[in-house]
Amino acid sequence: MNEKIDVRTVMTGNDGKLFVYNGDERIFLAEIKDYEIKASFGSIDYQPLGDVQEYSIPNKVKFTLTFSGAVVRDDVLMAPILNGLKEGKVPTYDFQSTATRTIDKKEQKLTLRNCIPNGDFDIMTLKAGEVITRQQSFIINSIPNFEEILSISK
Numbered sequence: 001m002n003e004k005i006d007v008r009t010v011m012t013g014n015d016g017k018l019f020v021y022n023g024d025e026r027i028f029l030a031e032i033k034d035y036e037i038k039a040s041f042g043s044i045d046y047q048p049l050g051d052v053q054e055y056s057i058p059n060k061v062k063f064t065l066t067f068s069g070a071v072v073r074d075d076v077l078m079a080p081i082l083n084g085l086k087e088g089k090v091p092t093y094d095f096q097s098t099a100t101r102t103i104d105k106k107e108q109k110l111t112l113r114n115c116i117p118n119g120d121f122d123i124m125t126l127k128a129g130e131v132i133t134r135q136q137s138f139i140i141n142s143i144p145n146f147e148e149i150l151s152i153s154k
Helices: 078-086
Strands: 016-022 025-028 032-046 055-070 093-100 107-117 133-140 145-148
Touching: 016 032, 055 107
Parallel strands: none
Antiparallel strands: 016 025, 016 093, 032 055, 055 133, 093 107, 107 133, 107 145
């Protein structure tokens, strides 16, 4: 039996969306051009006496969300950050990443809770003749949760 992938089940960036929550309201961030959700794993190196081999012991993981997009509004992300900083607070955000497969409408849904701004955080980037954009980065202070997962079972 010759099994092959059904290429109709392969998704592209056109199938994905990124949302941010404002209370219970889920807001589609249509201005986002691209985003990445990553896990970075760390370990401790350990070499016991009398053993030439060095071992790694897993001890941490950090999750991040980065995205860039056109500047079309300030009310959802930027204004709360700048206003919060004036009060000495850094706001937290909840995001949701989705991707819907065209052939069967199955959806992958990943919820990211308790996200805080991290690292360099564009307020505005301007280049002559180009779209005004922002690059933003968040630490995800919870383990991302799959609300819905994809499978290729029939």
